[in-house]
Amino acid sequence: MATGSTLQKAIELVTKATEEDRNKNYEEALRLYEHGVEYFLHAIKYEAQGEKAKESIRAKCCQYLERAEKIKESIKKGKKKPVKEGDTESKDEKKSDSDSDSDDPEKKKLQSKLADAIVVEKPHVKWSDVAGLDAAKEALKEAVILPIKFPHLFTGKRIPWKGILLFGPPGTGKSYLAKAVATEANNSTFFSVSSSDLVSKWLGESEKLVRNLFDLARQHKPSIIFIDEVDSLCSARSDNESESARRIKTEFLVQMQGVGNDTEGILVLGATNIPWVLDAAIRRRFEKRIYIPLPEEHARLTMFKLHLGNTPTTLTEEDLRTLAKKTEGYSGADISIVVRDALMQPVRKVQTATHFKKVRGPCPKDPKTIRDDLLTPCSPGDPGAVEMSWMDVDGDKLYEPPVTMNDMLRSLATSKPTVNEDDMVKLDKFKEDFGQEG
Numbered sequence: 375m376a377t378g379s380t381l382q383k384a385i386e387l388v389t390k391a392t393e394e395d396r397n398k399n400y401e402e403a404l405r406l407y408e409h410g411v412e413y414f415l416h417a418i419k420y421e422a423q424g425e426k427a428k429e430s431i432r433a434k435c436c437q438y439l440e441r442a443e444k445i446k447e448s449i450k451k452g453k454k455k456p457v458k459e460g461d462t463e464s465k466d467e468k469k470s471d472s473d474s475d476s477d478d479p480e481k482k483k484l485q486s487k488l489a490d491a492i493v494v495e496k497p498h499v500k501w502s503d504v505a506g507l508d509a510a511k512e513a514l515k516e517a518v519i520l521p522i523k524f525p526h527l528f529t530g531k532r533i534p535w536k537g538i539l540l541f542g543p544p545g546t547g548k549s550y551l552a553k554a555v556a557t558e559a560n561n562s563t564f565f566s567v568s569s570s571d572l573v574s575k576w577l578g579e580s581e582k583l584v585r586n587l588f589d590l591a592r593q594h595k596p597s598i599i600f601i602d603e604v605d606s607l608c609s610a611r612s613d614n615e616s617e618s619a620r621r622i623k624t625e626f627l628v629q630m631q632g633v634g635n636d637t638e639g640i641l642v643l644g645a646t647n648i649p650w651v652l653d654a655a656i657r658r659r660f661e662k663r664i665y666i667p668l669p670e671e672h673a674r675l676t677m678f679k680l681h682l683g684n685t686p687t688t689l690t691e692e693d694l695r696t697l698a699k700k701t702e703g704y705s706g707a708d709i710s711i712v713v714r715d716a717l718m719q720p721v722r723k724v725q726t727a728t729h730f731k732k733v734r735g736p737c738p739k740d741p742k743t744i745r746d747d748l749l750t751p752c753s754p755g756d757p758g759a760v761e762m763s764w765m766d767v768d769g770d771k772l773y774e775p776p777v778t779m780n781d782m783l784r785s786l787a788t789s790k791p792t793v794n795e796d797d798m799v800k801l802d803k804f805k806e807d808f809g810q811e812g
Contacts (some may be wrong), residue, residue: 384413407442497553506673541649542666545707548645564596581625604644681713719781727751729759745786748773
């Protein structure tokens, strides 16, 4: 979504909120204020250009949040039991009110830090965009989609999974699966968290951030907390580590499955390339540990098709099958690099061509219009070849050369797989001991 459209959406929401506020529909106004502030925060983090723009948006956010807090207080007061004439509120009530007031500023500050972790815009990655990994997709649907769609199925002893760990070599689609979950789980709040969101230089603040993350997740449930590279936060505890690191891990353990903590409606989704360094207690709390392996031949074939998209190409189904066979040991990320490099080959042909010839084809600006005066790079010996460089070609007249099998093979020769054999042995061992095939 473009910057303007995100900010426009935020402005629309707060405009509606002020209208509802004026009409004394306070609950609806509160909901719209909070929703509008989420969009403003998204614009600050990802899209606002320049510090002045960010500062003005922050000032607006503070203004709307203050109004939202006042509405919240008035709603709470409206719901209190009426006090008898001549009576005053009891000391206990006053004390609890003052306590909550004193706790609020710190809690608000910590939760505002975590507000950026909430994914407001969906990544638009569907299950069909993920090639292969059927077992992993089924487990995620079972944990996320089904409990939302059919809550009556998950009652009594049948409860959805609370923790799922995706492990495997780098570039196999663990984070991409998480994007698919964020897109497909329409009614869920998706928290995308990294170690920088939870680690603070101030003593005691890191574990408070962890606790507040889970508190926010409980407030917005059903919710999914996705922790990428979970090994950076939850490695095995040892005598040599710092006290602060140990406390963060302890807080994670308590929040994920501790006494007095409600984890209903919350799924913790972790991803890691080195699962053997995880603490044993954290490993136990991830009830499903799914191995995301290197793609098989049929999955690699699908990946080539997905990455090529609608680019003009002369590749046949047989050519794609040959490429899938030749890329044994390549991860999904490696295949995307091979295809991206091959897609650049026609651009390189245009750049290095010394001769161009006229061809008939669709106009680059309007594909429905067919033109006879388009120019495409050719060899000097081709009939109708005219000596010229790409600088002499009109931008509207260039006919894009299609991607060929030779382009793909040339890219394949220069792009090598990135997965280490030693790591594969360790991952297979972890899968046999603790995991399941994805």
